[in-house]
Amino acid sequence: MARWWGLDLGTTNSSLAVWSDARSEAEMVDLGDVSRQMLLTESPVVPSAVYINPKDDFWTSLGRIPSIERRWLLGRQAYIGREAGDRNYEGRQPNYVESFKPLLAAAPTKVMTRVGGRAYTAREITRIFMRELVLQARRIGREKINALTMAVPVDSFETYRAELSAAAARLGIRGFQTVDEPVAAALGYGLNTERELTMLVFDFGGSTLDVAVVRTTGPGKAGTPAEVVAKQGLSLGGNNVDVWLVEHFARQINLNANLWRGTEWYQALLDSAQALKEDLFHREEASLSIGGRMGKELGFRDQQPTLSRDGLIEVLREHGLYADIERTIETLLTEAASRGIEPRDI
Ligand SMILES: Nc1ncnc2c1ncn2[C@@H]1O[C@H](COP(=O)(O)OP(=O)(O)OP(=O)(O)O)[C@@H](O)[C@H]1O
Ligand SMILES: [Mg+2]
Known part of the structure; x- marks a missing residue:
């Protein structure tokens, strides 16, 4: 019998779960190479990131033909999750896209990147992410996802639900439902209903x-x-905190962070700020990891920028x-x- 699956599509991390009849509860699914372990809960999550394949192979090209696409999911259009991040090690590449969820809600037809002459909208990126996730679940468990519940933010509009529903339909998922994210969170904590x-x-x-x-x-x-x-x-979320941290470090060396925006380093800076912020969860002090050339071009002299936990709290307070x-x-x-x-x- 087909099982019921649940997907929490997050801005930063997504997680897939499947209902276990034996244990009468949902189990988080480890998707192997695309998953990573959450620090605190040790549960497997898939970073919400996509790395578009630079070139289609035979099966992928075939799989793009509409009449075929409607029936079978062939080939690989992208790497997702941890595998996407691993391929983006050099920094910002056009193939790499993250944080597509807010755009899917606000402007689904907005182009997020262009690769090989093809434009990718937030809608298309979401579809590709879900497609490769479904395929990976099949590779790992040899099981097709037919019935899926997706979590949606409480203030999301009907259009956002419709976007997810359409993406699921294109993947051949027949049973599709949504659940409010807070309800999913409460149920996830083993709430006794x-x-x-x-x-x-x-x-x-x-x-x-x-x-x-x-x-x-x-x-x-x-x-x-x-x-x-x-x-x-x-x-307002963790992404905003990362931006505030970058601004904080810019101020420390008497620069305006706007100068960094749009440079090739900006995304790497945000990623470093995110890592520093997460470090401060279990450390009193952490430093911003920036490479030699990057540091120099950004205007940091020899000093390694550091921040204490109290310093982070102050930044959060300053921003209200x-x-x-x-x-x-x-x-x-x-x-x-x-x-x-x-x-x-x-
Ligand atoms: N230990 C930590 N300390 C501080 N922040 C952390 C820690 N671990 C993760 N974060 C931050 O939490 C945020 C991601 O949280 P979460 O995975 O709940 O978001 P999401 O579900 O992807 O997003 P959303 O629900 O807004 O779509 C990121 O900004 C990340 O840097
Ligand atoms: Mg979330």
Whole structure:
């Protein structure tokens, strides 16, 4: 019997899970070379990145013929996840695309890159990412994905759901559903849906901050096992923090980070800032890794830029992150109260 799959398409990381009848719970799927291990949870995730194949081989060309594409998924149009990152080691290459999710929501037809005379929109990149993910799942488990639930941000519009649904249909997935990301998060934490429970879900991702009050409906109720009763979202996430860090380091050497934008180094800088930020999770101090030539061209002298955890907290405070979070939660609680749910109920 076909099994039910779940995909959380994230700005930075995506994860695939499959329902296990034996254990009555969803299991995260390790997709081998395209997956990497999350530091804290040790769960396998697929970095949301695509590296478009520079040249089609025979099977890939054949697989692009519409009448064939409708029936079979042939060849490989791109590398995804960890394999995409590995191929982009030299820095920013046109073949490499990441952070396509926010664009899929805001402007799906916007061209993200051009490779070999072909333009790739956010919609096309998403389709390719999902395609190669489905193919990889098949390579690893010899199983076809026929039924799929995808998580969507609470403030996403119908058009975003329609984009995902269309991409799934093109992959031959017949059973397609969506679930609100906070509900998926709550369920993922092993929430017992047999009991009525109200909780606050806080999800700080790569590009969005979503907070929601989620309530399990309890035993014997029809419909979904859990529902979002109040939600607030901000277009603010880890990607913004990386930009703030780059600006911080520019200021330290009396430069304006705008000078760096658009240079070949900018993406590498953001990646280094991201690594430094993640380092500070378990270290009091971390340094920005920049190569010799890169450092020189950017204007860093010999010094290795470093930042302490307190320094990071200060940067976050300067940009109003904590105030934004507080305000968002307050608004959420007001919204929940208008539906009869008080803070003590959570
Ligand atoms: N240990 C850590 N300390 C600080 N930040 C971290 C740590 N680990 C990951 N991050 C940051 O979390 C962000 C990614 O979070 P997550 O995987 O939840 O996002 P996502 O689901 O891909 O994005 P979204 O839900 O917004 O689409 C990145 O900005 C990453 O740098
Ligand atoms: Mg997420």
